[in-house]
Amino acid sequence: MGAAMTDLTKIRNFSIIAHIDHGKSTLADRLIQVTGGLTDREMSEQVLDNMDIERERGITIKAQTVRLNYTARDGETYELNLMDTPGHVDFAYEVSRSLAACEGALLVVDAAQGVEAQTLANVYQSIEHDHEIVPVINKIDLPAAEPDQVRAEIEDIIGLDASGSWEEGGAVLTSAKSGIGVEDVLEAIVARIPPPKGDRDAPLKAMLVDSWYDPYLGVVILVRVIDGAIRKGQQVRFMQGGTQHLIDRVGAFTPKRTDLPEIGPGEIGFITAQIKEVEQARVGDTITTVKGGAEAPLKGYKEVQPVVFCGLFPVDAADFEKLRESIGKLRLNDASFSYEIESSAALGFGFRAGFLGLLHLEIIQERLSREYDLDLITTAPSVVYRVHLGHTRTEDAKVIEIHNPADWPDVNRIEVVEEPWIKAVIYTPDDYLGAILKLCQDRRGIQTDLTYVGGRAQVSYELPLNEVVFDFYDRLKSISRGYASFDYEQIGSREGDLVKMNILVNNEAVDALSLIVHRSVAEERGRGMCERLKDLIPRHLFKIPIQAAIGGKIIARETIAALRKDVTAKCYGGDITRKKKLLEKQKKGKARMREYGNVSIPQEAFIAALRMGEE
Amino acid sequence: MARALYIHWPFCARKCPYCDFNSHVRAEVDYARWQDALVADMRHEAAPASEDTLTSIFFGGGTPSLMPPALVEALLREAEALWGFAPDIEITLEANPSSVEAARFAALAGAGIDRVSLGLQSLDDEALRFLGRLHDAREGLEALDTAQRHFDRVSFDLIYALPGQSEDSWRDQLSRSLGFGTGHVSLYQLTIEPGTRFATDVRRGTFEPKDADEAGDMYALTHELTEAAGLPAYEISNHARPGEKSRHNLTYWRYSDYAGIGPGAHGRRGGVATQRHRKPENWLAAVARSGHGIADERALGASEQASEALLMGLRLAEGIDLAEIGARSGLAFDTLVEPSKLALYADLGFLHLAGNRVQVTPRGMPLLDALLGEIVASDLVAA
Numbered sequence: 001m002g003a004a005m006t007d008l009t010k011i012r013n014f015s016i017i018a019h020i021d022h023g024k025s026t027l028a029d030r031l032i033q034v035t036g037g038l039t040d041r042e043m044s045e046q047v048l049d050n051m052d053i054e055r056e057r058g059i060t061i062k063a064q065t066v067r068l069n070y071t072a073r074d075g076e077t078y079e080l081n082l083m084d085t086p087g088h089v090d091f092a093y094e095v096s097r098s099l100a101a102c103e104g105a106l107l108v109v110d111a112a113q114g115v116e117a118q119t120l121a122n123v124y125q126s127i128e129h130d131h132e133i134v135p136v137i138n139k140i141d142l143p144a145a146e147p148d149q150v151r152a153e154i155e156d157i158i159g160l161d162a163s164g165s166w167e168e169g170g171a172v173l174t175s176a177k178s179g180i181g182v183e184d185v186l187e188a189i190v191a192r193i194p195p196p197k198g199d200r201d202a203p204l205k206a207m208l209v210d211s212w213y214d215p216y217l218g219v220v221i222l223v224r225v226i227d228g229a230i231r232k233g234q235q236v237r238f239m240q241g242g243t244q245h246l247i248d249r250v251g252a253f254t255p256k257r258t259d260l261p262e263i264g265p266g267e268i269g270f271i272t273a274q275i276k277e278v279e280q281a282r283v284g285d286t287i288t289t290v291k292g293g294a295e296a297p298l299k300g301y302k303e304v305q306p307v308v309f310c311g312l313f314p315v316d317a318a319d320f321e322k323l324r325e326s327i328g329k330l331r332l333n334d335a336s337f338s339y340e341i342e343s344s345a346a347l348g349f350g351f352r353a354g355f356l357g358l359l360h361l362e363i364i365q366e367r368l369s370r371e372y373d374l375d376l377i378t379t380a381p382s383v384v385y386r387v388h389l390g391h392t393r394t395e396d397a398k399v400i401e402i403h404n405p406a407d408w409p410d411v412n413r414i415e416v417v418e419e420p421w422i423k424a425v426i427y428t429p430d431d432y433l434g435a436i437l438k439l440c441q442d443r444r445g446i447q448t449d450l451t452y453v454g455g456r457a458q459v460s461y462e463l464p465l466n467e468v469v470f471d472f473y474d475r476l477k478s479i480s481r482g483y484a485s486f487d488y489e490q491i492g493s494r495e496g497d498l499v500k501m502n503i504l505v506n507n508e509a510v511d512a513l514s515l516i517v518h519r520s521v522a523e524e525r526g527r528g529m530c531e532r533l534k535d536l537i538p539r540h541l542f543k544i545p546i547q548a549a550i551g552g553k554i555i556a557r558e559t560i561a562a563l564r565k566d567v568t569a570k571c572y573g574g575d576i577t578r579k580k581k582l583l584e585k586q587k588k589g590k591a592r593m594r595e596y597g598n599v600s601i602p603q604e605a606f607i608a609a610l611r612m613g614e615e
Numbered sequence: 616m617a618r619a620l621y622i623h624w625p626f627c628a629r630k631c632p633y634c635d636f637n638s639h640v641r642a643e644v645d646y647a648r649w650q651d652a653l654v655a656d657m658r659h660e661a662a663p664a665s666e667d668t669l670t671s672i673f674f675g676g677g678t679p680s681l682m683p684p685a686l687v688e689a690l691l692r693e694a695e696a697l698w699g700f701a702p703d704i705e706i707t708l709e710a711n712p713s714s715v716e717a718a719r720f721a722a723l724a725g726a727g728i729d730r731v732s733l734g735l736q737s738l739d740d741e742a743l744r745f746l747g748r749l750h751d752a753r754e755g756l757e758a759l760d761t762a763q764r765h766f767d768r769v770s771f772d773l774i775y776a777l778p779g780q781s782e783d784s785w786r787d788q789l790s791r792s793l794g795f796g797t798g799h800v801s802l803y804q805l806t807i808e809p810g811t812r813f814a815t816d817v818r819r820g821t822f823e824p825k826d827a828d829e830a831g832d833m834y835a836l837t838h839e840l841t842e843a844a845g846l847p848a849y850e851i852s853n854h855a856r857p858g859e860k861s862r863h864n865l866t867y868w869r870y871s872d873y874a875g876i877g878p879g880a881h882g883r884r885g886g887v888a889t890q891r892h893r894k895p896e897n898w899l900a901a902v903a904r905s906g907h908g909i910a911d912e913r914a915l916g917a918s919e920q921a922s923e924a925l926l927m928g929l930r931l932a933e934g935i936d937l938a939e940i941g942a943r944s945g946l947a948f949d950t951l952v953e954p955s956k957l958a959l960y961a962d963l964g965f966l967h968l969a970g971n972r973v974q975v976t977p978r979g980m981p982l983l984d985a986l987l988g989e990i991v992a993s994d995l996v997a998a
Contacts, residue, residue, distance in 0.1 A: 541985055542963055564831030566985040569803045569852050571930060572675075573621060573867040574637075574881040576923050577888075580996075583926060586988035587996045598959060 006079055009195045011266045013224070015083040015099060015131075017123055018108035019116035019485070023138040027108055027176040027185070028066070028082060032255060034182050035068040035080070065209075065222060065268050067252040072190045080189060081252075081268040083209075085122075091336075091356060092489070093304050094210060097284050099125055100300060101209050101224035101268055104132040104193030106185065107160070111137050111145035111173075114456075115153045116427060116485050123158055132193045135162045135171035136185060141178055147171075167191075198265025203294040204228030204287070208238070209268070211281035213333040217249070219275040223287060224268050226298065231262045235290040236273070239297040241282055244290055245273035279335040304336050306354025307420065307490065308361055308469050309403040311342055311379035311512065312368070313350030315592060315603050319374060320349045326372035327351060330364060337364055342404070346512045346594050346601070347377055352404055358469060377603050380405075380515045381469040386418040386493055405514040408500040411551060418493035420465040423448070426476070428484035430457045435479040443467035444518060463488075464496065466516065501526055501555075503533070503609075504547040508597035512606055519550075526556035529609050536605035539563040544599055618701075619866040620660075620672045620694055622653065623877030624679040625895050628711075632747045632812035633774070633805060637879030637893050638677045650686050652902040653877060654693050656891070659907035660874040660882065661697035668699040671863035672706045674728075680710035684719055688726035705730055705768075705862045712758030712771075713750045720758075720765040730768040732801070732861075733759055738788050742777055747812075759795060768859065770799035775837070776830045777805050778822045785833055786840065793844040798859030802837055803852045804830055834981040851930050851980055868931050870924040870940075878908065886920055888913050917944045921951055922995045926987050934967070934974030956990045966990075 018024035068080040085098035099105075105126045109115055126133055135154050137147050151171055154162040164170035166188045174181035209222040223230065230236070234247045251259040252269040263269040275281055283304075286297035314323045327339055337360065342352040355361040361381060368374050384403045390413055391397040397415075402408060424445075428436055430452065440447070440461045449460035463472075468488070476484050501522055503513035513533075517525050526548025533546050541563055548556040571579055593600035627638045672694060674687065691706065707730040708723060710716055720731070735755045737743050743751060750758070762769045773792060775785050792800065807813050807824050816822055825833075838848055846854040850868060853861065866873050875882035879893040891908040892898040898908040915923070921944040928935035941948030948971060957973065960966045965979030965986055979986055 541960065541965060541982055541989070561828075563827070563982060563985055565804075565827040565834060565981045567851055567981050567983045569806050571851070571927070572864060573873055573875060573883075574879065576867075576927060577881065577890075579926055580919075580923060582984065583922065583987055583991065584996050586984075587991075587993055590988065591993075 005200070005264055006267065008198055008266045010076060011079045011081070011195050012104070012189050012193050013081045013083065013102040013196055013266070013268055014104045014106060014189055014193050015085050015102045015126070016106045016108055017119060017126060017133075019110070019113070019119045022108050022110040022113065022116075022119075023176050024084075024108055027106070027136070027138060027174065027182075028084065030176045030179060030182045031068060031080075031082065031186065032066060034186065035070045065253055065270075066255045067268070068254070070186050070190070073187060074190075078190050079267070080186070083268065091360070093302055094283055095122070096125060096129075096300070097207065097209050099129045099131070101207060102129070102131060103196055104134065104189070106136050106189070107133050107154070107158075108136045108138050109150055109154060111140045111147050111150055112142050114146075114150050115157050120158065120425070120427075120487075123160075133160055134166075134185075134188050134192050135160055136174055136181075137162075137171045138174050138176055140173045141175040141180065147173060196266030198225070199227045200229060200265050202227035203292055204230060204234075204236070204289045205294045205298060206230055206263075206287040207298055208281060208283060208285040208287060210283055211278045213278055217272045219272065219278050219281050221271050221273070221275070221281050221287075222268070223263065223271055225263050225265050227265055227294070228289070229262045229264045230269075230271060230287070236287050237290050237293055238281070239286040239288060239294070240301050241280055241285055243280055245275060247271050247273050276332075277335075278333055279331075282335065304356060306336070306338050306356060306384075307465065308356075308358055308381050308383060309352060309354045310361060310381045311344065311347070311350055311352055311377075311404075312339075312365070313344065313347040313377045313379070313512075315375035315377055317348045322372070323351070323368070323374055323376070326368055326374060327353070329372075330367060334364070336360070342406075344379075344406070344511050346510050346596050347379070347606070350377075354403065358473060375603075377512070377606050379512050379606060382516060383420050383465045383469060385498065385516060387414055388416040388418075389413045390415045402516075405500055405516055406511055408514075408516065411499075416495055417498045419496045419498060421491050421494050422463055422465050422468065422488040423491045424461045424463050424468070424486060424488040425458065426461070426484055426486050427456060427458045428480050430455055432480040432484060433457045433459065436476065436484060439472070439475055439479060442521075443472060444521070462491065464494075464518070465490070466498075466518075467521075499550045502549050503529055504545070504549055505533070505537070505601065506544050506597035506599045507547075509549075510596050510601070512594075513609060522548075522550060523555045530556045530558040532609050533605060534558040534560055536608055537599065537601055540599060542598075618667050618670045618871065619863055619873035620657075620669055620698075621863075621873055621875040621877075621880055621882070622657075622672065622674050622679075622690060623677060623875070623880040623891070624674060624682050625677040625878040626681060627676065627678045628681065629747070629749060630812075632816070633808070635808035635811050636676070639895055641895070646683055646686055648899065650689055652899055652908070653690055655902050655906055656876040656908045657690070657693055657874075658697065659909075660876055660884075660889075668701040669694060669704055670701045671704060671866060673863040674708040676709055678711050678716075679708050680716040680719065680723070680731075684722035684726045687723060687728065691727045707732055707861065707863055709734065710758075710762065711750065712755040712762075714754055714757065717758040717761040720761050724765040729766060730770070730861075731762050731766050733762055733769065733771040735759060735771040735792075736774050737777075738773075738791060739784075742774075742780070745777065746774060759797075763795075763797070768799065769797045770801060770855075770861070771795075771797060772801045772803065774803050774805050776825045776833050778825055780825070780833075782829070782833055782836060786836060789837060789840050793840065793846065798846075799853070799855040799861065800841070800846060801853050802841070804834065831981050835977075838977050838980075847932070848977070848980070849932050851983060865931075868927045870920075870927050876908070880908075886915055888915050917946050918995045920944045921946050922991055925951060925991055925995075929973065929975050929983060929987065932974065934972055936972050938971040950992055951995060952990050952992055960986060960990065 016024050064084045066082045070080050071077045083098050083102050085095050137150050140147050151162040154160050161169050162171040166172040166184055172181055172184050172188050205226040206223040209224055211219050211221045214220050232247055232250050237244050249272040284301040288294040314320050337355050339351045339353040343349050382403050384401050386399055387402050388399050444467055445461040445463045447461055451458050476486055497519045498516050499519050501517050502509040530546045530548055543562040544560040546558045547554045593602050625637055625639050626641055706728050708728045710731045710733050712733050712735055736746055738752050740751050807817050841854040846856050848854050849860050872884050878895050878898040880891045882889040889909055890911045892901050892910040901908045921940055924940045937948040961968045967974040967976050
């Protein structure tokens with residue numbers, strides 16, 4: 001790669017849209033291999049997904065790019081920038097910025113599975129960005145492959161042309177695994193995806209696509225240059241963040257990190273600028289030069305807001321400092337979650353953390369336990385409620401936002417509560433439809449659409465987010481034996497009759513078990529929690545009432561009977577040692593419990609109590 | 616300064632399916648060799664002893680009633696020569712109630728045994744078969760009769776709360792048993808110990824142990840009946856008429872020193888815990904090699920001694936004196952227990968507090984393990 005400026009007409013920027021397991025990563029690997037980005041020896045399976053969690057879950061959390069140099073059948077060499085976008089709705093904003101950096105997309109559909117709901121959401125997003133979409137039907141060599149039916153699905157459901165050969169505007173047929181049709185994909189990219197537009201002579205305008213922390217380089221920023229060019233030594237300004245930085249490295253991933261003299265208009269690449277925290281490099285920001293910079297930032301910048309909150313407490317109170325340190329480190333690489341210290345009477349010191357969604361919550365939780373070796377108690381996830389308070393003698397009426405049941409105000413002051421709602425699209429084989437409709441109905445859902453395609457159904461529901469944050473996704477998976485897919489977007493707040501439910505163990509409210517519920521489901525939910533706690537809390541020397549209450553009103557009750565016998569019948573001289581070991585074991589077990597009203601509650605109870613169970 | 620001596624005889628004719636004691640079945644035993652080895656092991660324990668004379672000796676097992684009376688006599692002579700006997704010394708031997716063994720009772724009494732603890736276990740043939748015992752009920756009662764004729768003091772064991780045993784049938788059996796006129800009975804609820812055949816049976820689902828609630832009821836009934844018969848519980852499973860308590864076993868529960876010799880025997884001497892090799896052959900080899908059978912000898916820390924004193928002492932109806940245990944272990948007596956828990960369980964009627972004395976009430980007795988987990992200070996156990 002020389003210093004020659006790349007002709008805009010020879011650049012193609014594209015992303016790959018695919019449902020999990022439909023072969024996105026395999027296809028990307030093949031494209032890299034065919035264009036010579038890596039030798040055979042350097043190829044390890046699925047080059048793109050770096051993090052363990054990404055590998056295991058088959059999802060991408062951070063955007064990544066690969067620059068491929070492809071000499072096409074027309075004899076010209078093209079610069080192809082493959083953008084691997086995050087693959088989950090929790091990261092919808094990051095996805096939208098990745099897509100905004102491209103002019104086209106490959107839509108990869110499994111020839112045996114057909115179009116899936118989650119894919120649809122991404123296709124629509126891609127269409128919103130005016131992308132040219134090239135359908136790719138993959139895994140055509142599987143025995144169950146039905147490429148013609150999938151072509152029809154792509155046309156019927158999505159409304160894209162898929163019939164005919166790819167040269168005529170139809171779908172490309174591939175088997176990424178066996179290498180069939182990979183060159184056709186590259187040719188289709190060159191032929192059908194439009195080149196980017198841009199003005200080399202205009203002031204620098206580059207979009208910050210994503211950023212991550214690298215222990216050696218500091219924060220690495222992925223950029224798409226719109227106008228101008230970005231070079232080493234430039235003084236730049238982040239227009240939204242308001243900070244200034246000196247660019248000290250410019251390059252691209254091929255997929256190896258390769259330094260370049262510049263990133264010109266229409267190109268995608270990375271920069272570093274001695275930035276220590278990803279928080280300073282916000283997704284969607286506009287980068288321009290300090291001198292002679294652009295006047296207005298790019299459109300579409302948004303500050304991401306956490307929508308799901310929960311408490312994170314160390315099982316061993318002595319681990320609090322370690323947790324604080326670990327959360328801080330994680331936050332270095334993920335500015336999209338928030339946290340603040342929280343103290344609970346039952347659980348001691350911990351953090352109240354906010355996430356973009358449930359998957360995001362799970363990922364952070366899993367990284368804390370896996371990468372930082374922490375045992376955590378996670379409290380019930382909560383959403384953000386807008387609580388309208390009436391005036392008092394000393395205070396005016398106001399609206400407050402609450403995401404922690406512990407902060408729930410005095411009922412007498414509450415006039416109205418608003419809760420966030422979502423629109424959920426569920427795509428499922430119709431065998432499971434009945435059970436899914438019931439689940440949505442039980443969770444206060446309002447059905448807005450139901451369509452059938454072949455043996456599948458697509459159902460849309462409006463649902464309160466607080467009904468989804470508990471275990472909706474787990475339940476959906478289990479009743480559909482893993483076949484149903486679920487996608488959601490937020491659709492704003494609605495008024496709801498929401499109340500705080502306390503759980504009383506031995507007549508004392510356990511703060512970590514309180515939750516905000518809709519009055520219509522409170523009794524059922526309370527009964528469920530009491531029943532589960534009855535099984536989760538071991539018998540004690542005295543009987544333990546477990547109650548669910550709203551204000552002073554008990555709405556459900558269970559009792560754990562007192563222990564009747566627990567004694568070593570025979571104990572003489574030789575047995576002291578054994579008896580002592582028994583006592584040690586007992587004490588160790590107790591250390592992992594939390595004491596509340598003289599009752600020892602095992603840590604797993606805090607999590608398990610909230611599972612709605614196998615209704 | 617040992618005052619109590621425990622002698623372990625590890626051999627049994629057959630291993631009982633509930634028993635997790637250190638017992639072994641061997642086709643032949645070289646008695647002469649065992650006599651020499653036990654004497655050597657005993658001498659090792661006597662060496663560091665002071666002038667204190669022995670107040671009790673206990674032959675446990677295994678099945679010590681299978682020992683030749685001459686061997687028992689030789690060991691007693693040796694013990695007397697080494698320590699000297701207190702005038703009121705109690706010398707107990709555990710015995711199986713088989714006719715063969717009963718035939719030796721006279722000779723054992725002649726050898727110096729003055730108290731037997733008879734493993735009757737049940738008065739019901741079916742239960743005895745379930746428990747894997749070699750005797751039947753009639754043979755057991757005859758052995759009891761023989762024992763009462765030859766020994767000053769007789770105690771017997773019964774095992775109850777068996778699977779399927781009703782409260783009524785236990786009431787009948789216990790009432791009959793209390794009429795036999797012994798001054799002492801040990802009444803154990805069947806517990807399934809790891810490493811026994813019963814543990815495997817339960818795991819395989821061959822039978823289910825008695826439900827803890829029912830067992831709790833039977834425990835209460837047992838206390839009621841023994842109390843009414845004049846043999847109240849002085850320990851979790853032991854009942855005696857006044858003056859008939861097992862003085863030897865009280866040594867353990869009051870956490871006084873005791874020497875333990877023979878395979879697998881434990882001992883406590885001046886804050887040092889001793890444990891002998893468990894396997895008979897290993898123990899014999901160790902004695903031959905080094906003149907004693909000790910596998911492990913370890914000084915116990917202050918908190919360890921205090922926790923042992925608590926968990927043994929609270930088994931007794933008389934309870935413990937916190938100040939005394941504190942003084943003995945060198946720890947402040949208010950650091951031994953969790954004061955808030957002590958108050959809570961006293962309020963609930965499981966404990967009786969009087970000054971520094973803590974007693975577990977009859978209500979608390981069947982829950983002692985759970986209680987200990989609550990009241991013994993965590994620092995004591997974690998250390």
